[in-house]
Amino acid sequence: MTRMTLSAKGTASPDTVWQGYAGVDQxxxxxxxxxxxxxxxxxxxxxxxxxxxxxxxxRAAFVVEAVDHDRRTWTWRVRLGRIQIRLHHEVRPQGRGSATSLTMHGPRLVLLAYAPPARLALHRLVQP
Structure with a gap:
């Protein structure tokens, strides 16, 4: 198993970024x-x-393991067939905007393949 952390900074407020995570339909x-x-x-x-x-x-099955709305953190497990990854997200104030990070645990090749779209998603999330 490998651990990889991605992050992004932007001008969206921490509350706006958190709402993007908290509303799964978004x-x-x-x-x-x-x-x-x-x-x-x-x-x-x-x-x-x-x-x-x-x-x-x-279609990948998921289960949310933990959520802390006050600290703006959450963790979930995602499974696609026999492949499972664990993802932990955080949102923090950063200057006049916010920063978000994603720490992933899973098979190395899966994380390397998932990193580019995940990085793009994080950058889109922190922009208003």
Missing amino acids: WPSWSPQIKAVHSAGHRLSPGLSGTVESVAGS
Whole structure:
């Protein structure tokens, strides 16, 4: 297993960035690799589960493990077939805007393949 951290800084406020994460229906608006999110709930909460549909048509199952709305952090596990990755997200104030980071744990080749679209998504998330 490999660990990789990505980050982005932008002018969107920390609250705006957090709302982009917290409203799972909003994920496709800033994450170009996500076509749709299918889940019973619409807000991040521990135990929330569902599937993320990619623009390529694959569906990955997910379970949210932890959410701290006050600290603007959350962790989830995503599984596509036999491949599983764990992702931890954080949002922090940064100057007049915000910074977000994503720490991923999983198979090295999977993380290397996922890093470019994830990096693009993070940059889109922190822009107003």
